[in-house]
Amino acid sequence: MPTLLPRFTIDQPETLAEASQLLQAYGDEGRAYAGGTELLLAMKQGGLRYAHLVDLKTIPGMNGIDTVNGRLRIGALATHLSVERSSLVRERLPILARMEHRVANVRVRTTGTLGGNLCFGEPHSDPATLLLCLDARLHTTERDLSLEEFMVGSYEVALGPGEILESITIGTLADSQRAAYEKFQVHEYPMLGLALVLDLDGRAEKVMRARVAVGSVSPTPRRSLAAEDLFTGEVGDTAGRLHQAADALADDAELIDDLEGSADYKRHLIHVFLERAWKQALNTQA
C-alpha cells in the first residue's frame, strides 16, 4: 500500500509579496512548495508536517534562465531538466548542464527545481556541491548570499520567515579555468559528490588557484582550503600531491561512520574520485 500524505491546503499566490505574507502568517505551519520532490517525500514519511503549502509555481517568471551582467541567472523554479537542456547553460557553463544531467533520475529532474534543491538543505545535493566551487550567489526577496552563507546545516538554510529564494546567479568560467564534477551513487542518493575547479596559467602548465569540495559525506557540502593550497603549482607536481590533497579534503569533511559506509571507506572514495576529477578537469575545456 502506498503511503498517504497527511492533509494540507495549497495556496496559489500570484506575487512574491503575497507568498511571503502567507509564509510569514503560517510560521511553522507552512512551507514554500516548488517541485515537491524532496518535501513531499519527507512529508509522506512523516519527517515533516505542514498544514499549508504555498505553491511558488503560480508566481509568473520564476523559472527563467538568462544572463545578467555576464553572469548566468537561473530562476529558483527552473527544473533540473530545463537547466540541463538550456542551450544558454550548455554554451556558457557546460559543467552545470553536465552535473544537472546526472541528478537523480529523469522523473525527478522533470519535476524538481534547482532552487528547491538548495532551499531544502539536502546534504546529498549534487548542485550545492558543484555550486560551492563556482562563483554562485543566491538572491532572495531580502538579500544576496553566497552559498556558504546560505547553507547552515543538514536540511537547514539561512532563509528567514517569509524569505524566498528568487534566483541564483553564477559567474561563467574563463578560458583558463577547468571544472569537473564526479559522483558515486548506488542507492537513491549520491554517496559522494566531488567538484573541482582549476585556474590555470595561459599555457595550462601551472595551477594558479583551485577550489575543491565534497558533498554527501558531511551535513553540508564542504570545501577544504588546505586541499586547495596543495593544488597550486606546476601541473606535474600537483599530480604528485593528489593523495595529500584527498586526505586534507577528507579531514576537513569530518567524515563519520553511517549506513552509507565507514569513514575509512568514504576517505577511500575521496581519493579515487579526486583523481578522476583531476583528470577530467585537465581534459575538459572550460
Next chain:
Amino acid sequence: MTRIALRTHINGREYSLDIEPQESLAEVLRDRLHLTGTKVSCDVQVCGACTVLLNDLPVSACTLLAYEVRGREVLTIEGLADPSGELHPLQKAFIEENAFQCGFCTPGMLLAAKSLLDQQPNATDAEIVEYMEGNICRCTGYRPILAAIHRAQGGP
C-alpha cells in the same frame, strides 16, 4: 482551499474532478478513475513503476500531487495503444523481445521509453541506458528491454 476542482486531460479525454490537495496522481488514477495500469512500488520516486507522462515528460505518479496536472495532458499505459486496439510499436516490440516477465515495471518502462524515443528517435545504446536508469526491473536483466527499444526504433 480545502478541495480542488481539477480539470485535466488523461489519455486524450477531458476530466473534471473534485480532489483534495494532498492526493497523489497515483491515488487519483488508481482509486478514483480505476486506471490501475499505473503501478506503485517503491513509493519514493526511485523505481519508475509509477511512471506516467505529463505533457510528454516522465513523472513519478506516486509522489507528484494530482493538483499538478491541472490543465495539462497525462498519458498512462491505458492510453498508449491506438484507440482501435492496435498496440503501440513499443508494446509490440516488448512482446516480440520478451521484455518482461512479471510485468510490474512494464507500464513505467513503456512510458519512459516512449518519452525517450519521442524526443530522441535515434537514441544510442548508451543514451537509452542513461535515460532508463531510473526504471528498475528485477526479472529481465534489462537486455531484452534494451533490445525491444531498439526494435521499436524501426531497425531492420
